[in-house]
Amino acid sequence: MSARLLCRLLAAPGEARALDAAQWNAVIAIARAELLIGTLAFRLRGLPLPAPVEAILAAAILSAEEGRRQALWEAVMARRALAALDCPVILLKGTAFVAAGLDAGQGRHIGDLDILVPADMLARAEAALLDAGWEWVKSDPYDDAYYRRWMHELPPLIHRERDRMIDVHHTILPPTARSTPDPAKLIADAVPLADGVAMLSPEDVVIHAAIHLFADGDLSGGLRNLWDIDRLVREFAARDADYPARLVSRAAEHQASRAVARALRLAAALFDTPIPPQPAEPLFDAAARRRLLARDGWGRGTRPATRLAFYVRSHWLRMPPAMLARHLWIKMWRRSRHAG
Template identity: 40%
Template sequence: MKPDCILVTALTDPGIMRSLNLKQWDLLIRQARNANLSGRLNTLCHENGLLEHIPEQAINHLSSAQILADRQVDTIRWEVNRIQQALERLDVPVVLLKGAAYLLSGLPAAKGRIFTDIDLLFRKKEIDAVEKTLLLFGWFPTKMDEYDQRYYRTWMHEIPPLSHIKRHSVLDVHHAILPETASLHPDTEKLLENIIPVKGFDNLFTLSEVDMVLHSATHLFHDGELENGLRDLIDLDALLRHFSENNPDFWNDIVLRAHDLELSRPLYYAFKYSNKLLNTPIPKNILTSLDQSPIKPLAWFMDRLFSRALQPDHASCDDGFTGIARWLLYVRSHYLRMPFQLLLPHLLRKAWMRRFNEQDTTI
């Protein structure tokens, strides 16, 4: 492992940015850009009053990213407004997930966060009506071959992404937070029982505070391929700090809820790595009460993988094993997603299509 990547250091201790030389700024900007965290870095510089200490060359890049992030706030708000208008007639709760949820609830995790897709959650039986209605308002399924369409609709926890014909906004419409074939089965019904309304909107909701964290943890440690690993871990850190500050029962609540939703393992990893990389203050007794560490040799091995894959995706943060660690976690994410007898034919087909059909770019 390469010691302390400069981006992680700057994110956890923004004060060090006061004394970086130009060469270090060059590296910091590059790592932040590849990790999709330039907007976040800019937010930290503002909040800590560091602007006067930053060389102009670096400020150009930070403010360029901030302009994108600002613009995106307007765009996402407008798209959410359109979605809500479109689905008004259906009388089903519209639940925002991830980035859009953080933004509309005004959470600190949204500051400077750069994302484009809007994630939504519905009951499975409502999906059909939702998709048809969104189609009427201009959101069409993205182009995909028949295999991928079928794959999504049979095995996944979401339908193929929808894209607006004019504005090109992309919606990911989910009916669960993990695929049906996954080894864990968090019940969507239970998530919907606790949703909380978004202020200023009629029929718009987010998951409850604890469920928001659990979803983020699940996405990162049980489902994702970690391409935005550090960015997602920053989300978790921001959510955990914010919620635990305002609610003394938060830690106990989340441990109980994780148990209820079968998500204790992803939560354990979330606690462990946000604490390890970003110094998130997790009470010791909470980590032990989760009691989810895998057996020792496996824990050691997973640690080697996650510690590498959660670093920014930049050559300066890689060591000789980073490539293989990312690849193993990619395989793991698929393995957790579906049983072996489904996985093997799927991956073989994907490999074949990738090799011989250049149009295939999905999953």
């Protein structure tokens, strides 16, 4: 068993009719582990399903609707806190999808609120949020200094009453990473939504998702990101036939061509996303597919070696070798001190 069956159901919900009890148990466990149960519930809505599955998915829809409402409320809270800055609050990821009413937001799990502000506004944004009830999560001085010096976002803040986290980004990749997207372009082309918030342009939103998947992280939660990419590309391409071509040329402007090509190919492989021809990288794709689908029928992560390889790769991409060595050394030294 792998997450392959979950992908099939998301891409082609009609295949749900053929599932037996053992397959349902596995798919539900895997969908929960990948935080895709709400998405699956929306995709299968209205199909004739076994009664227990229907009850589970109905609850997942209620849960996703409540999550959506809380995420939008959190965006309102952040916008109010930052009103004095007089710059648009650009929503990123899940909150942007639901605020814009995109397909990618249907049933999507939303954890933290992610926003983008211009780098020169960062200090003022931080002060305004602290003033409005957000607090630091990390008290460790090394982590704090690391974030401020090397990351593309402030150290995470949590609201002391609502217990919700906010990540304030000033760009979409760490400045130390191999490629450098242009934050000025991201901000200049952002699309206003209602109520003083905005989101990235249709091209940039997919580029951000692709970068997050293949130029930054270790692919944990990757299936969810890839599903976002499938939904976004389909919806934008349906609105405008030139979209795929514009996406490819915009990716080049952000030094993200490779990440975007990889994201499109894997979305096509797992979710049948219609995409223009992309340069092939069969070895990378096979490894990424193995990593993305690595779940057993109980929702447990499998393939530890592949996982480790992508974890190591994520650090390798994020910073130059000497810096990586220093960072890992400090992390290890601290861990051994904490354990002892």
